[in-house]
Amino acid sequence: MSAAVINNVITQGQRLATHSWEYGTFAEALLEWYNPNYSVFGNDTFPDGKIPVLKVDEIRSLSYAEPQIWTNSTILVGADGAAGDPASLGVSAIMIGQTEPNYLSAAERQVQHLISEVPRWPNGAISHRESAAELWADFIYMVPPTLAYWAIQAGDVDLLNTAIQQCDLYREVLGVPTSAKSAGGLWHHIIGPESQDLGIWSTGNAWAAGGMTRVFATAKNSPFAGDGKIVSGLKQLKNNIRAILDGAIALDKAESDEPLLRNYLNDTTWFGELSGTTLLTATAYRMAQLEPADFGSSYASWADSKRQAITDRISDDGLLSPVINPLNWGDRTPGTESPEAQSFAVLMFAAHRDYSSSSLKHNS
Numbered sequence: 001m002s003a004a005v006i007n008n009v010i011t012q013g014q015r016l017a018t019h020s021w022e023y024g025t026f027a028e029a030l031l032e033w034y035n036p037n038y039s040v041f042g043n044d045t046f047p048d049g050k051i052p053v054l055k056v057d058e059i060r061s062l063s064y065a066e067p068q069i070w071t072n073s074t075i076l077v078g079a080d081g082a083a084g085d086p087a088s089l090g091v092s093a094i095m096i097g098q099t100e101p102n103y104l105s106a107a108e109r110q111v112q113h114l115i116s117e118v119p120r121w122p123n124g125a126i127s128h129r130e131s132a133a134e135l136w137a138d139f140i141y142m143v144p145p146t147l148a149y150w151a152i153q154a155g156d157v158d159l160l161n162t163a164i165q166q167c168d169l170y171r172e173v174l175g176v177p178t179s180a181k182s183a184g185g186l187w188h189h190i191i192g193p194e195s196q197d198l199g200i201w202s203t204g205n206a207w208a209a210g211g212m213t214r215v216f217a218t219a220k221n222s223p224f225a226g227d228g229k230i231v232s233g234l235k236q237l238k239n240n241i242r243a244i245l246d247g248a249i250a251l252d253k254a255e256s257d258e259p260l261l262r263n264y265l266n267d268t269t270w271f272g273e274l275s276g277t278t279l280l281t282a283t284a285y286r287m288a289q290l291e292p293a294d295f296g297s298s299y300a301s302w303a304d305s306k307r308q309a310i311t312d313r314i315s316d317d318g319l320l321s322p323v324i325n326p327l328n329w330g331d332r333t334p335g336t337e338s339p340e341a342q343s344f345a346v347l348m349f350a351a352h353r354d355y356s357s358s359s360l361k362h363n364s
Helices: 005-017 022-033 058-069 085-096 101-116 144-154 155-176 201-219 226-253 274-290 297-311 339-363
Strands: none
Touching: 005 022, 022 058, 022 085, 022 144, 022 339, 058 085, 085 101, 085 144, 085 339, 101 144, 144 155, 155 201, 155 226, 155 274, 201 226, 201 274, 201 339, 226 274, 226 297, 274 297, 274 339
C-alpha cells in the first residue's frame, strides 16, 4: 500500500470520527502508526517502568485526542449513556497527563467511575452501559486497556489484574464454548436487558480480541510481568485471544470463495465485511509479534492473505468498503464509509509493519 493511500486512509478516518469510541480508537491508531515505540506494542513502552513523558504537540495522537477530552467531568467524553466508550480516550488522557495534570485527574476520575459507580453483571463484569448491567463485546477495546494503563501509572498490580480479569468475566458471559459445533470460541455481541444481540458479530469479536491484545501487551511490557497473578493472567488472555482468532479463521477457511469475514461470522447470508476482518487481521499480526512461538507463521500467513483482500478494497481516496454501518449492525446494505474501519486499517498497517520488523530480528 502506498504511503499516499495510507495517508488518505488517515485523513478519512479523522474526517469521519464523531463519536466517543471513534475518537479513542483513532487516537490509538495514530499512536501505533506514527509513534510505535510509545504504544504498548513498542520497544519503549514504559521507560524505567513508567508512563512515557512526551511533548503533546509533537505526538499527533495526543494533539488529536487532547481537544476531545473533558477535564471537568467523571467521564472523559460524552457517550449517550455508554459507560465503556468514554474510556477509549483513557490511554491518551494518561499520556497527556504526564505534562498536563488536569488530564491525569480526568483519567483517574474515569477509572474510579468505572470501578466504583457503573453497574455490574452478577459475575462482577463492569457494564458497558450506565443505566443497566449489559455486556457488549466492544467494551473490551475501551475499558480494560485503560484500566491496565492506569495500573502502570498508579503502580497497582491488583488493578492490572482487574483489567485482565474483566476480559475473562466478559468471556464467561459472551463466549461460545470452544467445544460448540458452531462458532466455538467466538463471542456473542451483546447480552443484557436493553440491546441484546446474540449474533456472532465480526466487529464485536474484533473489538474483544484487539482489546485483549492491548491488555496483554501492557501487562507483558510492564514492571509486573513476573508477578504470579499476572503470569497466569497472561496465559488466560492468550487462550481467549487464540479462541477468537481460531474461530474466525475456521469460518473463513470454510468459505474459500469469500475473501472477507462475514458481518455475522457464522451466517453466510451476510456480506463479507471489512471492519471486523481488518481489526482481526491486525490482532493476528500483533499476537505473532508478541508471541512468535505460539502465533508465528500460521496466524501471520492468514493475516497476509486477509491484508491483501483488504488493501484491494481501499480506494485511492483512502476509503474502505464494503463496511457495516457502525450505528446499525443489522443493516443489510453494504456501507461505503465507517470511521472505525478507517482506524482499523491504520492499526493493521502498523501491526504488519511491526510484525515484519520483529520477525526479521527473530530470523537474523
